[in-house]
Amino acid sequence: MDIRINELKKVITSPIIIGLLVLFIVFNFVIIFQNSYFKDDLKVLTKIVDKFGYKIDDEMEVRFGEYYDQELKKLNRIVNEKESKNYNSVSKFYKDNPYGIEDIYDKEEMRFIRELEILEAYYYKIGEIDEVYSKIDIMEKAEYEITKYRLSGKAADTVRNQYKNFSNRFHQLINNKEHKNLFFIGQVHRMHSLLFRSLFKAIIFEIIILVVLITAYLVNYEFDNNTEAIAYTTKRGRNLILDKLYIAIVSNILTATIILITSLGLYFMIFNYSGLWNVPISSYFNAEYNFPYMSWWHMSFIQYLISSIGLIYASILLFTGITFIIATDIKNTYIVFFVFAIIFGLFLIVPNIAPRNSNTVFLGGFTPFFLIMNPFVWFMESGAFTTFKYYELTTVGIWLVLLLIFGSVAVKKFKKQDI
Amino acid sequence: MRIIINELKKIFNIKFIILLVLINIIMYFLFIEFEITNFPNGRPALDIYNMLVEMEDSYGEFMDGEEFDDFKVKYEEVKREADKYIQSREDFKRAGINNYDEFASIDITNKELDRLHDDVFFEKEIDVFWELPWREEYIRVYENRKEIMMEKSSNEKQETRIKDILENDIETSVFSDVIFFNYNNLIKPVVTTILLSVMFMITPIYLIDNKNRINYLQYTSKIGRKIFKKKIIAGLLASFIVVTIQFICFFSLYATNNTFMFLNSNINSIYNTIISWYDLTFIQYISLSIIGTYILAFVFTLTSMLVSTMGQNYITVIGIQLPIALFTFMVLLKHLIYYMTSIRYPKYFLGLSYIILILISTIYMIIRWRREKKIDIVY
Numbered sequence: 001m002d003i004r005i006n007e008l009k010k011v012i013t014s015p016i017i018i019g020l021l022v023l024f025i026v027f028n029f030v031i032i033f034q035n036s037y038f039k040d041d042l043k044v045l046t047k048i049v050d051k052f053g054y055k056i057d058d059e060m061e062v063r064f065g066e067y068y069d070q071e072l073k074k075l076n077r078i079v080n081e082k083e084s085k086n087y088n089s090v091s092k093f094y095k096d097n098p099y100g101i102e103d104i105y106d107k108e109e110m111r112f113i114r115e116l117e118i119l120e121a122y123y124y125k126i127g128e129i130d131e132v133y134s135k136i137d138i139m140e141k142a143e144y145e146i147t148k149y150r151l152s153g154k155a156a157d158t159v160r161n162q163y164k165n166f167s168n169r170f171h172q173l174i175n176n177k178e179h180k181n182l183f184f185i186g187q188v189h190r191m192h193s194l195l196f197r198s199l200f201k202a203i204i205f206e207i208i209i210l211v212v213l214i215t216a217y218l219v220n221y222e223f224d225n226n227t228e229a230i231a232y233t234t235k236r237g238r239n240l241i242l243d244k245l246y247i248a249i250v251s252n253i254l255t256a257t258i259i260l261i262t263s264l265g266l267y268f269m270i271f272n273y274s275g276l277w278n279v280p281i282s283s284y285f286n287a288e289y290n291f292p293y294m295s296w297w298h299m300s301f302i303q304y305l306i307s308s309i310g311l312i313y314a315s316i317l318l319f320t321g322i323t324f325i326i327a328t329d330i331k332n333t334y335i336v337f338f339v340f341a342i343i344f345g346l347f348l349i350v351p352n353i354a355p356r357n358s359n360t361v362f363l364g365g366f367t368p369f370f371l372i373m374n375p376f377v378w379f380m381e382s383g384a385f386t387t388f389k390y391y392e393l394t395t396v397g398i399w400l401v402l403l404l405i406f407g408s409v410a411v412k413k414f415k416k417q418d419i
Numbered sequence: 420m421r422i423i424i425n426e427l428k429k430i431f432n433i434k435f436i437i438l439l440v441l442i443n444i445i446m447y448f449l450f451i452e453f454e455i456t457n458f459p460n461g462r463p464a465l466d467i468y469n470m471l472v473e474m475e476d477s478y479g480e481f482m483d484g485e486e487f488d489d490f491k492v493k494y495e496e497v498k499r500e501a502d503k504y505i506q507s508r509e510d511f512k513r514a515g516i517n518n519y520d521e522f523a524s525i526d527i528t529n530k531e532l533d534r535l536h537d538d539v540f541f542e543k544e545i546d547v548f549w550e551l552p553w554r555e556e557y558i559r560v561y562e563n564r565k566e567i568m569m570e571k572s573s574n575e576k577q578e579t580r581i582k583d584i585l586e587n588d589i590e591t592s593v594f595s596d597v598i599f600f601n602y603n604n605l606i607k608p609v610v611t612t613i614l615l616s617v618m619f620m621i622t623p624i625y626l627i628d629n630k631n632r633i634n635y636l637q638y639t640s641k642i643g644r645k646i647f648k649k650k651i652i653a654g655l656l657a658s659f660i661v662v663t664i665q666f667i668c669f670f671s672l673y674a675t676n677n678t679f680m681f682l683n684s685n686i687n688s689i690y691n692t693i694i695s696w697y698d699l700t701f702i703q704y705i706s707l708s709i710i711g712t713y714i715l716a717f718v719f720t721l722t723s724m725l726v727s728t729m730g731q732n733y734i735t736v737i738g739i740q741l742p743i744a745l746f747t748f749m750v751l752l753k754h755l756i757y758y759m760t761s762i763r764y765p766k767y768f769l770g771l772s773y774i775i776l777i778l779i780s781t782i783y784m785i786i787r788w789r790r791e792k793k794i795d796i797v798y
Contacts, residue, residue: 014734016734016735016737016738016739017734017738019738020738020741020742023742209741213734213737213738216734217734224630224732224733224734225732332733333732333733333734333737334622334623334733334736334737335434335438337733337737338438338442338619339438341442342438342441342442342445345442345445345446345448345449346441346445348449349445349448349449352448
């Protein structure tokens with residue numbers, strides 16, 4: 001036990017690891033603050049949800065419509081006083097005032113008009129949901145993906161099959177009315193991208209860098225400090241490598257948790273999600289581009305967030321394992337770092353060589369390296385290579401087994417090798 | 420000299436060379452290959468490129484008024500070709516389209532007509548139809564070039580510069596952003612790869628000796644602490660070799676993009692996205708970015724050495740280099756290599772930043788050398 005605590009001390013007292021950790025957290029804060037300028041716009045939705053709830057049904061639509069008309073009347077009252085004009089929408093009003101309205105209206109009125117504009121956007125968006133979803137054809141999307149990546153033969157059939165499965169899910173989603181829920185307008189605010197693409201990707205890469213450094217540092221510590229002759233010469237000493245692995249996992253999880261808690265903590269402090277935690281992630285309002293986000297399962301925002309964080313922790317285990325195996329073989333931390341980077345790159349480029357007409361082309365997608373590239377479409381329809389229902393679980397599962405096997409081989413080899 | 424050669428041998432040991440090659444291959448396939456194999460990328464780019472080659476062929480480096488008239492004549496010719504094609508097709512006749520003008524103003528909300536439109540563009544990919552809109556665009560831009568150029572200025576100095584260009588008719592240069600954008604998109608990952616390679620090769624230079632306590636032996640030998648200086652020379656030489664080899668590889672790949680006919684074109688063309696402070700030709704611009712890269716590589720060699728003397732183990736070195744590298748690749752290169760000498764920056768911004776970088780790294784190195792002379796070997 002004592003050995004383990006001492007190993008942990010090596011990590012938490014290392015100025016470099018602490019320094020990098022602080023630097024990464026600052027970097028994440030910059031990402032969040034850079035995008036915080038529209039946080040007031042988001043409050044409009046919080047108000048709407050407070051009044052009507054997030055579920056869109058007939059009753060809610062009627063009540064929301066009445067409320068919108070009422071607010072529009074208020075707007076016309078204000079406008080009438082100053083310009084004696086009438087508008088039937090805020091966008092028309094803005095069109096008539098292209099050079100700003102600062103001179104005519106005071107601050108309070110401007111805020112009201114701005115909020116009503118956002119309210120109006122929600123109002124019109126609710127109206128278009130059915131039309132948008134009636135036009136979505138999942139199989140058409142499959143064909144689009146196939147031509148996009150020039151797939152043919154068996155590979156194309158696999159994509160078609162997967163999308164056929166997804167098509168069932170799509171109909172289920174419509175029956176469940178998962179898409180009919182209010183959320184921040186994706187096309188305007190891109191909150192899903194901000195959180196799961198920009199922030200998550202930054203966090204993941206930071207965590208990987210720390211994982212590789214910490215694991216390689218611990219495993220190779222004795223060799224870097226010329227103490228291997230003392231530490232490993234006895235039979236008991238060789239078992240130290242397992243303690244090191246154990247502490248590497250613990251400290252990697254620890255640093256990852258620090259990064260996640262600080263960054264996500266600040267994110268949710270700045271952007272107010274109250275009332276929206278249980279909105280399905282497949283809501284039409286969450287859609288950012290012409291194809292909405294659609295998850296394989298009925299997941300609420302909070303479930304999606306937790307699953308994603310879980311997946312991050314799972315990949316920490318995988319990357320620790322990969323680094324551990326490299327580090328037991330290569331005794332130089334510097335080279336371990338670059339070898340890891342090279343392996344990372346190879347796993348991203350080599351799949352491109354696979355023939356486009358056989359199923360081998362999909363194998364390259366089932367790696368932790370490929371998995372972490374697009375955190376914003378985890379558990380979702382996500383293109384030809386990753387739209388498999390259990391893609392994330394399979395990848396983690398297969399690699400966990402592989403790494404356990406190779407890891408124990410590496411440990412065995414380590415125990416017998418010459419120092 | 421013998422020491423320098425031995426130091427070079429240490430830097431270029433076989434393990435590091437293999438890793439370096441692998442790093443370069445991966446960087447190439449991840450970030451560079453696309454712009455090399457896909458140039459010109461897609462349809463309008465290809466048509467613009469072809470048109471530009473033809474322009475260069477018949478007008479040379481600049482297109483003056485007379486040549487512009489000829490350009491318009493050519494436009495009419497191509498248009499007649501399109502007319503002929505349209506008239507040769509029965510389905511166009513049935514749809515009531517008899518010439519290109521009618522085709523261009525087609526109402527694509529009409530399903531029948533939209534199908535014809537798509538057929539010409541995307542199914543059959545008829546060249547002239549892709550070409551014509553761009554010929555029109557180039558004519559429009561040329562005719563309104565004075566106003567379009569002036570619109571690009573946002574302060575007085577930029578305005579004088581643009582007026583200067585207009586006075587000398589440099590804006591009529593036959594050059595386009597299709598070529599320029601491609602080059603800039605390439606040079607950034609190339610410089611990133613180069614700097615990464617330099618960092619990778621140079622960083623262990625002092626560290627290995629410090630770690631193995633070889634420096635104690637070195638200090639007591641006749642050459643003594645001067646070994647520090649020799650290592651600097653060896654490091655600079657090594658990075659010079661690495662950069663040169665990488666540039667040779669890159670430019671032999673870039674040559675396959677076939678842009679050599681534009682090497683003598685001025686980059687301050689109305690069809691280009693950049694307005695430069697100086698009258699640079701494309702080849703001069705390329706040379707400038709090469710010089711810039713060499714300077715950056717040397718600066719990075721020195722900083723890597725400095726980092727190398729600071730850390731006692733590898734993790735420290737990586738930990739310090741990492742933020743430096745990330746900052747350089749994400750922020751610094753954007754301003755120092757991408758769109759060099761653009762009037763978006765103050766006129767002397769580029770020169771000054773390079774001088775500051777050189778000064779900082781050399782001064783630090785001198786300070787470090789002074790300390791090395793006095794440093795106590797008993798820690």
